[in-house]
Each structure stands twice: as structure tokens, then as C-alpha cells.
Amino acid sequence: GQQVMQIPQYQHVQEGEDFTTYCNSSTTLSNIQWYKQRPGGHPVFLIQLVKSGEVKKQKRLTFQFGEAKKNSSLHITATQTTDVGTYFCAGRALNKFYFGSGTKLNVKP
Amino acid sequence: SAVISQKPSRDICQRGTSLTIQCQVDSQVTMMFWYRQQPGQSLTLIATANQGSEATYESGFVIDKFPISRPNLTFSTLTVSNMSPEDSSIYLCSVEEWNGTYGYTFGSGTRLTVV
Numbered sequence: 135g136q137q138v139m140q141i142p143q144y145q146h147v148q149e150g151e152d153f154t155t156y157c158n159s160s161t162t163l164s165n166i167q168w169y170k171q172r173p174g175g176h177p178v179f180l181i182q183l184v185k186s187g188e189v190k191k192q193k194r195l196t197f198q199f200g201e202a203k204k205n206s207s208l209h210i211t212a213t214q215t216t217d218v219g220t221y222f223c224a225g226r227a228l229n230k231f232y233f234g235s236g237t238k239l240n241v242k243p
Numbered sequence: 244s245a246v247i248s249q250k251p252s253r254d255i256c257q258r259g260t261s262l263t264i265q266c267q268v269d270s271q272v273t274m275m276f277w278y279r280q281q282p283g284q285s286l287t288l289i290a291t292a293n294q295g296s297e298a299t300y301e302s303g304f305v306i307d308k309f310p311i312s313r314p315n316l317t318f319s320t321l322t323v324s325n326m327s328p329e330d331s332s333i334y335l336c337s338v339e340e341w342n343g344t345y346g347y348t349f350g351s352g353t354r355l356t357v358v
Contacts, residue, residue: 167347176335177286179347222285230301233286
């Protein structure tokens with residue numbers, strides 16, 4: 135069935151290093167969303183990508199949606215300790231959301 | 244963005260009993276969703292709460308076990324019925340908003356432990 139695969143599961147970086155998480159869908163998505171969840175917190179919506187090949191930036195965060203609308207990535211430049219948390223993608227297909235398994239980011243100061 | 248008040252924040256319940264979780268939104272929203280999240284795991288959509296009609300349930304979730312109410316555009320409840328320890332999880336409501344672009348807001352979650 136429909137699913138969204140997300141890698142890596144964990145990422146440990148030194149503060150200042152870059153970080154990227156990837157999501158891949160088995161089928162074409164109508165859109166994809168990205169969320170951040172801090173330990174003990176609830177998911178916080180970051181962005182939604184809709185168009186094929188779309189690239190959006192939010193300060194140090196860059197989001198991409200693949201040309202085939204089957205994959206997406208979130209890249210963080212020069213990580214900071216405030217970036218710690220789990221990043222989830224959620225692909226939308228046929229009016230349903232399919233969450234990736236999340237990438238847990240740890241940033242060492 | 245919308246502000247959601249979700250109650251209770253946590254509860255410990257006896258098996259066989261039921262718990263109703265409430266989400267109150269400070270603005271009218273068309274789409275409301277209910278999710279389940281095991282600690283350290285991803286989110287699983289339980290159902291979409293439709294105003295004025297029956298909720299739309301995802302595969303593996305049924306109305307008898309997870310009845311949902313949506314009496315108006317600002318409020319919804321999820322009941323976890325006849326609970327067993329396997330129902331122990333975090334339950335979250337979420338809303339979709341349109342302010343020129345789509346945005347999604349989650350409630351703070353209900354941590355349920357069934358003993």
C-alpha cells in the first residue's frame with residue numbers, strides 16, 4: 135500500500151554542520167508537508183510543498199519537492215542546538231496523509 | 244494560526260473503560276483530524292472528523308472503537324472505547340487552515356495509559 139519512507143532514522147551532527155533528511159513515496163503525491171517535533175512536544179507544521187520541483191526556504195531550512203512529486207528533502211544549513219528534534223514528512227495522496235517514520239536530529243554543541 | 248485546547252493532557256485508565264478526548268479550536272476550521280502516536284514513533288491518522296456527518300476512518304480503525312463527534316466547526320471529540328493496554332498512546336487532534344496558504348496545527352496531545 136501507499137507509504138512514505140524517510141531516511142535516515144537518526145542523525146548526530148556537530149553544531150555548525152549541515153543536515154538533510156529525505157522522504158520517498160511509492161506513488162505520486164499531491165503535496166508534502168514537513169513537521170518538527172521537539173522531545174515531549176507535539177508536531178509543529180513547518181511548510182507544505184505543492185508544485186513539482188518546488189524549492190522553499192525558511193532561514194537556514196531549505197525544502198525541496200521532486201519533479202515527479204514522489205520525493206522530498208529538508209536541508210538545514212549550519213545546525214544549531216535549537217534544531218534538535220524529530221523531523222517528519224507527511225505526503226498527501228487521495229486526500230489521506232502518510233507520515234514518514236521521522237528523522238531524529240541530535241546536535242552536539 | 245489556530246489555537247487548539249486539547250483535554251485531558253494525560254490520563255491513566257482502567258482496561259474496559261472509555262475515555263473521551265476533547266479539542267476546542269479558537270476559530271472555525273473545515274478539516275479536523277485525529278492521530279495516534281506511540282512514544283518515539285511516527286503519527287498514524289485515525290480519522291477525519293467531518294462536521295455534520297460521520298467521521299471518515301482510516302484502515303484499521305472503526306467507529307465502534309473510536310467514535311468521533313464534530314458538532315460544529317470549532318469542536319471535536321474522540322472516544323477511546325473499551326480500552327486495553329494496547330490503546331496506550333498519545334492521541335492528537337489537528338486542524339487544517341487556509342490563510343492564503345495551507346497550515347496545520349496540532350493540539351498538545353493526550354497521553355493515555357491503560358492499566
